[in-house]
Amino acid sequence: MRSLVVTVDSVLMVATAVSASSSEVSQKQEQQIRQLEAELLKGEMNSDPVVFERILADDCLNLPAGPDFTKAKLVEGVRKAQGQPPAYTAQVANMHVYILGDIAVAIYEKEYAPRANRGQLDQQVATDVFVRNAGTWKLKVSRGTPLR
16 A cells, blocks of 8 residues: 555656646747737837748738738738838737647737827737747737727
């Protein structure tokens, strides 16, 4: 009986260590996704196409714009305005990140305000799906849904 207790105790200690290690990895991955989201927002506010080229997957899908609004079109549009701030400001709040193996989902609120009329707000719930390939996270699907 004593050897069973020692065995169970050993298994629980190993499981706790693995769980703690797994939790640390998950937290590190969550921080990576939060960092990418911050870089995307900064890239949007600075009209920096390099950010979008680096973070978006080549086959990224932006919804509800649809399959015709490709990464190439988005980067081209940002490149035309490169270095110029957009006609709006944007900020992110209440972000939640879920790590599911090589898939990460970031869900957050995004608020847009025209620079000319800051009182007029457009609020969305955004959902971004990232896929990790060869250790690198890429934004695969982005969806914005207006809040009413």
